[in-house]
Amino acid sequence: MKALLQQLQQRNFQDLKGSALTIKLPIALDLLNEVIRVVIKDVDVLQVVKITDINNGQVTIDVRTSIFTFKERIITGRIIREIDVVKPAIQIEITDGLGFAGRKLVGMALPDGMELENKVLRISLRHFLFDTPQSQALLQFLKVGELETRAHDFLLRLYLEH
């Protein structure tokens, strides 16, 4: 099976031409916070980053750092529903709780795979969700991606076509 997967990848999935898949992947808030905890554990400055509430496309994030002027903040943001398919990433527009200086500080402390540019936090799907060579290769067939918030989870919708 492994040899087959390797062969598929080596031939750039030509053997699957004509395929189309819709994937709906619910991501529980608990799991996401666990992933965040693991991701930031090697970043000295960031002590806590936790999503505490999701509602109607809005997210509330509790951030605690070791920076004297930035001990604790409650940040709110708006989920940008469309996922960038060129550089697949989840995007959150910061709407409150983080001014210009705060964004600069947080931007510098973010781990690989995350970036904060202007007011938009980008979380790379390639880095955090599709981190194997096979799944990264599949991402090239991503045509449409969306993310929405529900009561206790995020729903990631991906449409792949080859």
Place this chain on the structure above:
Amino acid sequence: MQAIINRILANKLADFKGLNIEGTIAVSEELLNMALTDFLNPKTTEIPIETPTNTATSFDAQELLKSVNIEQTRIELQPQKMNIHIKITK
């Protein structure tokens, strides 16, 4: 990430309750023959491939499949797409 992957596999994908995958996977004749060869001779040598070192956890796909409901699966035969010729000798 190892701990996260372990958690996901240990609780049989419960973190993804509501997961839905729907669509069509088109399979070429050549791939079907490769799969058949692989099935009949699972010791097939792996093909070397130049990829970054894969540090991801490997898992038993068969075990994982038991965690999901496969509701509708059918195979369509199309011209030049799926012809299986088999010869068994001893």
